Amino acid sequence: MLLSVWLCMAPGAWAQAPDDPTAQPKAQLSQAGKELDAIRDALADAETRETLSSLFDRAMKVQRDADAAQGGLQPELDQLDNRLTQLGTVPEGTVEARELAQQRKSLTQQRADIAAAIARAKLLAVDAKQLGADIEKMRVTQFSEELARKVNSPLSPTLWRQFAKDVPADLTRLGALYRQGESTARKAIAQHGWSAPLTGLAVALLMFFPQRLWLRAAGRRYAASERAPDGRLRRSGLAVWLLAVGTLLPGLAGVVVVGSLDAIGAIPPRLQNVALMLQVATFIAAFITALSAALLVPKRPSWRLLNLDDAAAWRLRKYAWGAAGLTWISIVLVALNRAARTSTITTVAVDGLIAITYMALIIAILVSLARLHRRQTDEAEAKLEAQAQADPNAKPKGPPRRSGWIVVARLAGHLVVAAAVIATLLGYLNLALFVGQQLVWGAVVLMAASLLMKFVDDLATWLLCPTSRVGRTVLLTTGLSESRVVQAGVLLSAALRIGVILLAVIALTAPFGNLSALYGGLDTLSKGISIGDNITLKPSNILYAVLAFLLVWGVMQAFQRWLSDTYLPKTELDAGARNSISTVTRYLGIIAAVLWALTALGIGFERLALVVSALSVGIGFGLQAITQNFVSGLILLAERPVKIGDWVKLGDQEGDIKRINVRSTEIQVGDKSTLIVPNSELITKTVRNMTMGNAQGRIQIQFTVPLSADVALVRQILLDAYTDHVGVLADPAPSVFIDSIANGQVAINSFAYTSGPRAVYGVRSDLYFTMLQKFAAAGIALSAPTDIHLVRDPAPPPETP
Structure with a gap:
């Protein structure tokens, strides 16, 4: 009745606000539908894998927009459902007030519109996901066709005659592209002057030379100083620092130069992609050279992370520079070919030359690794001979152990080189080029991953080491034991290394062009995994649950320590009562932390009650003994028929109670061993408490x-x-x-x-x-029991006749 009066007094209370909260999701949904139609239209003209990847990204964005629109509309639908529930149903035989009928009709219409929009959003998300899957299939098929495409062998004169025929036309296209870029740059400089390009060039040079060299030297000085952490973190930390400085500063220098030219409009539209690929190539080449410098360290063998001698380090360092330069040239040449629209035969010839160069580089690296292995083997054998001469009676050792990564690298290199050479001779130049690039890129990624794994392991174990500053802080604030802190460091190291492995997998799959599919899968995973109809586990919720558990558990640990160390000792309670209160507080803290974590996870108490009721039968039968001991432990802590320090006798065993846990009680017997007794034994059986009530x-x-x-x-x-x-x-x-x-x-x-x-x-x-x-x-004698001894007389000797 009051609800009806209130509705009549406020007829516009349920009216739609001027600023409709559903307007933005609906507009987003409408734009997503138009974008999906545009993607379908553009799919018919897609010819390259780059275009397909771009269309796939757009399809995934449509799916995300549709999901976002659905998420924005769902609260409005729930709110309208609540309003309609408040209005209730019209009883039969009664006439509803005119204002209420209008409100009901308006709310019903709004609900129908929003429900239809949500249904459209779900359908649009499904269509976008299916379209993305179709685009990905097309991209994979096109990629496979490119790898399997066969042309004339480089040994065939036909290829080079056709190449010589098309070279003049391709040079003309490249010249036109150059003139277009030069004309655009001249006009931009004439309009804006040389200040921006010269400033960008000066900043790039400062970043590339003085700043880069100074940061490298500063990192080395810090690593060699007493302020640096002790242990392995010095070397791995310095290597990561050199990798970061050597990658970021040259790459950012290239970004500054291109950005200064682009700021005044000196880069024509046809060269925009070339400029972008130039920046990407600079970052990749800088990463390769910086990684080789961090791992090889030819001038400082004591800081070297790899088991290499100086000769191999210097030689591999040169090859790393060659790989970086070849990678930079190949990326820029591919971008120039696409921008100039050169002929297919020229592209094939350039790819063939790059593939052959990659093969030569890989062969040179394999030769260096083989020489390194021979030197290590000779040194090991010489060492064994010297030991045998020094101690002829010593037991001879087995053959020297080979370095695992060198053996794997040599085996993989030989297989890849053989496959690439055969593919090149047969005319599969795309396959040969892809194999060579993948081998170099795979080696770079694996070396970087190994470096990062060493670094995160050293960093985690150092951070949570009991002797470090962070470790001491954790010990003082949490009250954990040193072994627990060390275990936390090991777990943190494992988690960080898993992250490094995932990054390495992403980097290895990047050349295949399916990062969009991987990101789409991660986006789908970020939305959560549905369990049943009402529970959805999201990575963010899991993180919140872990943080909530650690926060509540830490607070309760601090509260328990305050009780045990500060408050309870000042009370008149005995040691057993103080231990009971502290133990109960600890378990209450664990229960509170678990419940809070479940709430943060999205599992409410009502759902938890359903789960517990469903598992009660299994708990009753399968965990009967544990449950019985748990309840008995709570009774012991509350009723206290025995307490810490009591001398009890249970059967033929007796001793002092040292600890009362929730499941069992620890009793120290006379030989100083510990008797662990289930709590149900102390509740259900006869126990003699020798010291209960301060007994004499x-x-x-x-x-x-x-x-x-x-x-x-x-x-x-x-x-x-x-x-x-x-x-x-x-x-x-x-x-x-x-x-x-x-x-x-x-x-x-x-x-x-x-x-x-x-x-x-x-x-x-x-x-x-x-x-x-x-x-x-x-002179008082003590009596003893009387012993009666029966003595038989010996038999007489027989008479002699």
Whole structure:
């Protein structure tokens, strides 16, 4: 009733706001539909793999836009559903108010429009995904056709005659492209002057020479100083620093030069792609040279990360420069051929020459590796001979171990070179060129990945080392043990190395041109994995859950330490009660951290209750003993029939309780070993607690004396012995009794008390020594049980006749 009155008083409350929140998602959806139609139209004219890759990227963007539009419309649909739920249904036989009927009709229409838009967004996303898959199939097919394309062999004169015939026309095209670039640059400089190009050139030169060299020297000085971290991180950190400086500064210098020319319009449209590829080639070539400098370090062998001698390091360094230059030239030549639209035969001839050059470079590297292997083998054999001469009786060792990466590199290189040479001779120049480039690029990626894996491993283990500054901070703030911090460093190293491996896989697949498909898969993965109808696990949610768990767990750990170290010692509670409170607090903290992590993961308490109820039967049967011990542990911590420090006797075992966990209790027995008892044993079985309620220890001494002994003196000697011993309590007072008189003997029974059961054994032993000494001095003999021995007389010897 109140809802109806409120709706009537505010007839425009449910009206659509002037700024429709659904307008932007709908416009985005409409634009995505138009873009998808444009992609379909452009697909018919796509001839190159680059064009197909661009269309695939556009299709993936359409899919993302459709998903974003759906995500923007879904909250509005949920809000309209809630509003319609608040309005309720019209009871039969009643007439709804006019204002309410209008609001219901308006909300129903809005809901229908948004639901239709969401359905369209889902359909558009599916269409874009399918179109992207079709484009990817076309691209793979075209790539395979290019690799399998056969032309005339380089040994065939026909190829070179055709090349000589088409060279003049191609030179003319290149000349026209050059004149176009020169004309555009002259006009731009005439209009804007030389300031921007000269400034860009000066900045590029400063970055490439003084700044790069200074940063390299600064890194070496820091690595050799005492401020640098100890251990392996010095070398691997310096190598990564040299790689970063050697890659970024030359690449950025090229970007600055091209950017300064582009800023004044000195680059014509046909050369824009050439300028872009020039920058990419500069970065790649700089990366190759910087990587070789970081790994080989020909001038500083002590900082070298690879097992190479100086001769091999210098030779491989030269080959790395050759690979970098060849890569730069091949990338720029391909871009120039496309920009100038040279003939196919010229492109084939250039590709053939580049492929042959790659093969020559790879063969030279293989020869250097073979020489290195022979030198290492000779050195190892010479060392073995010297050891044998020094100690002839020493056990001979096996053959020297070969370096694994050198063996693999040589084997892969020989196979690839053989395949590429055969492909070149048969006319498969595209395949030969691709194989050569992939081998060089694969070697570069693997070397970079190995360097980064060493670096992240050294960095993680150094950061979480108990002796480092970060490690000490973690120890002080979290209270973890040193072994736990070291384990955290190992886990961090493993996670970082997995990331490096993923980056290496992406880099290795980059030349195949399917990075867009990989990014599309990662984008799909980022949306989450659906479990059931209502649960979606997203990588971001998993990260939030881990952070939430660590945050809550850290806070609860700090709170537990404050309780154990600061607050509880100032209370009147005993050690057992303090341990119970601390233990319960720790487990409550773990439970709270887990629940918070599940909430951050998107699994609410109601869903968790459903899961727990579904698993309750299995828990009841499969984990019955664990559950029983867990509940028993909570009872022990709460009821405290036994506590830490108690002396208990369980069956034929007895000892002191050292720790009460949730599942089991640790009891230290007399031989200092630890008895682990399930908590259910302490709850369901009879347990004798020798020290419960601060119980006193009782000493009992029993013996017998002859009937003729002076029993009054015996009694006085016992009472004096009890009184003189410091371990015997005065209250309750010691007592001496005559237990019985039989068979000419008097049975004496006496009792005394100590402060605790643990003192009984030692005090009783002292009393025995004192009692025996005083009885001996007083001439009092103690009786012993009578032994009866039957002795048979020996048989008489037989009579002699």
